[in-house]
Amino acid sequence: MSGYSFTLCAVRRASLDFQTAIKVAIAADTVSIAVMELIANAIIRPHTRRVGRSPFRRAVLVGLPGRLRGAFLITTPVNEWMTGRGKGHAVVHAYR
Template sequence: MSQPGHDTHQHEAAHDHGHHAHGTPHPATRSMALSATLHCLTGCAIGEIAGLMIGTALGLGTGWTIALAVGLAFLAGYTLSTLPLLRAGLGVGTALGVVLAADTLSIATMELVDNTVMALVPGAMDAGLVNPVFWLAMTLALGVAFLAAYPVNLALLRRGKGHALTHEHHTSTAAVTGARRFIPALSTSTLVAAIAAFMLAGFLVSLYDSLGEPPATHAAGPVGTPLHPGGR
C-alpha cells in the first residue's frame, strides 16, 4: 500500500517531467532566430570592416589582416551581446559566460562562411577600401554568412540554447539603476541600419573615387606639337 505523501511526490515529479518533455523554457521561433542572426551579423560586420581598415592602414599582409578581422569580429560580437546583460543587472563574469555559450557557434559559422566567400570572389582580398569590388564582395559575403548562420541559431533555439540563454535577460522589466543607466541600449534594427548605411557610404565613396580618376596620359605636348623637339 502506497503512502499518500509518496503518491503526491510521484505526481509532482511526473508533472515536472511532462512539463520539461512537452515544453521548453525558451520557445524557439523564427523571429527570435532572425533577430539573433542579425545581432551576430552586426558584430561580425563591425569587426570585419574595422580589421580590414586597420590592416590596410598598417600595411599588414593578407593573412594577418584576416586574423585581425576575425578577432575583432568575435570581440565586437561578444561586446554587443554582453552590454544588454550588464544593463539587465548581471555581473561581468556571469554575462561573459552566458555570451560565450550563446554566441560562439553563430559567430564562428559567420566568420568561416564570410571569409570563404571573400576568398572566392576574384580580387576581393586584394581590393582596397576605395575599391567598389571590396564593398560588393563584403555585402555578398555577409549575406551568405547570414543565410548560413540562421539555421544554426534556429536549431540552437529549439534546444533551449544559443540566444535562448540570453532571452530572459533581454525581456527583463526590472528598473535600470546606478551605473547601468549609462550602458547604451542599442536595438538590433538600429545596429543593422547603421552598418547598412556605413557600407553604402563606403561603396559610393569608392565608386566616386574610381570614376573620378583621370585617364592615363602620355608625355606629349600640345596638339600638333611633336613628342620630341627634333622629331619630323
C-alpha cells in the same frame, strides 16, 4: 568582438556581474559568430587569390554585402536550431 559586446551589454543591464555576463555572452554567440565568419571567409577566399592578398582591394570590398548576406542566410537556420534546443541566444533570453 562587437557581437559579444552587444550581448554583454544586454545581460549586464539584467544585473549580472561582469564575469557571469562574459560567460553568458560567450555561450550565446560563439557558434553563431564562428559560422558567420567561416562562411564569409569561405566566400572571400577565392576572390583574394584573384585580386591579390589585400582584403581592402576594391573588388573584395564591393562583394562584402553579398558575402554577409550569404553568411546570414546560413547562420539564421543554425541560430534557430540552437535556440529551439535551449542553446545559443536562448541562454540570453533567461536574463531578460
